Amino acid sequence: MDDAVTIVTGKKIDAVNAPLLEKQLNAILDEGEISLIIDMKDTTYISSMGLRVFLAAQKKIRVKNGNMVLMHVMPQVMEVFDVTGFSGLLTFGDD
Numbered sequence: 103m104d105d106a107v108t109i110v111t112g113k114k115i116d117a118v119n120a121p122l123l124e125k126q127l128n129a130i131l132d133e134g135e136i137s138l139i140i141d142m143k144d145t146t147y148i149s150s151m152g153l154r155v156f157l158a159a160q161k162k163i164r165v166k167n168g169n170m171v172l173m174h175v176m177p178q179v180m181e182v183f184d185v186t187g188f189s190g191l192l193t194f195g196d197d
Contacts (some may be wrong), residue, residue: 107135108138109126114148115147115149115155121151131166138169142172142179146179148182150186157188170193171194172195175194
């Protein structure tokens with residue numbers, strides 16, 4: 103994914119921040135980008151709204167045969183992805 107666009111998420115992806123992230127992702131996807139790296143190294147919390155944003159982005163990217171990889175996901179955030187079943191729907195990486 104050498105030509106991927108990287109987005110670094112903030113400390114929380116919640117009701118306040120999720121709409122901003124969604125707007126940013128949609129702007130990138132509307133420009134035609136189909137490879138995204140989401141760097142979550144600073145994210146310690148994700149709400150259901152954040153999960154929805156990632157799922158919607160994943161659906162848009164799949165339609166374009168693209169990729170989205172969530173990187174550097176902290177254990178407490180990964181647990182939310184696991185418990186909700188999102189870990190089976192999204193792609194995760196370490197580097």
